[in-house]
Amino acid sequence: MKKLVGILVLSIVASSAAMAQRFAYVDTEYILKHVPEYLAAQKQLDALSVQWQEEVDNRFADIENLYKKYQEDQVLLSEDMRRKREDEIVMKEREAREFQRQKFGFEGDLFQERVKLVQPIQDRVAQAIQTIATDQGLDIVLDKGSEVTFLYANPRLDKSNDVITRLGYKPDPSLADK
Template identity: 35%
Template sequence: MRLIFAFLGVLLFAQVACAQKFGYVDTEFITSKMPEYAKVQKQIEQNTATWLAEVEKKKGELEKLEKEYKLEELLLTEDLKQQRLAAIQAKNKEAKAFENQVFGTEGELFKLKQAAYKSILDQISKAIEKVVRAKRLDFIFDKANDGLVLLYTNPVHDYSDYVLEELGLELDPNLVEKTKKEVVQEPKSPKKN
């Protein structure tokens, strides 16, 4: 009896899995074929090289101050030593602040990349959505990323509302209505001959 239930369970699971259509794309491959992406990459590399040169210049100035101080340390009065050490610390803070401003988590390089890639990612996203609708797919994965990244999911398979309900949280009725309208208004794909 258990064997029959197990077989029926596997059969049912196979039918459900077959009913959903999956697909994947390789965004690295797609972007490598886009001339806009190559142009953006070149611009980012040029800006990065300029910023790296400025960072190296600031580090060079700091090293020069430190060498001068070490050479003259024995000849300097206590007041001059303190002035030179303060100048070295100020130059060190300036160099670190500039490096953080440019290469930090919210730095200029991050902002430049975010702005530059936005239009390219929007183009790819729109193209993926058109393909999804034409091929009637439910899920699209990105093969280029290390982790599991869903680029598109059919809202029909979103069970977030049920999880919120189980947690005792209220749903936003406006959001529920908007989602239902989006699902209903999806354009139908042309029938295959």
């Protein structure tokens, strides 16, 4: 009986050791701060966003001016002229909203630019993470910068600097305000 219990305990310990997985985490926000191409892409996207937002604001300001002018002239206009001016204002407002949706909407121009500029960089980071995980025998790598909540993370498990080095950059301790 003792032999059976001993064998059972030994098999449980062996199976739990075999099931043990090696975890690590990275902070992609921290990593991306070290990639000059990413920072340049962000600047370019910010500039586009500001430019397009100014265009949207100008269009709505023009509509506001048309509306104010319409209100001033309303008593002097015939019914037909009023309807034409109202239709013009409504049409310009639709065009402005469509322009805004085209630039900033789901899968709009800004989204497409972000994909074009940032996706290759994110792919390089993902490849570097995968290579490090394979080289170091890691089973799971989590991203500290995303939706995952860390109540405690041992800094020894942080592989962010390894990824930065793998990408060919030098980790900057001043950016370590993780």
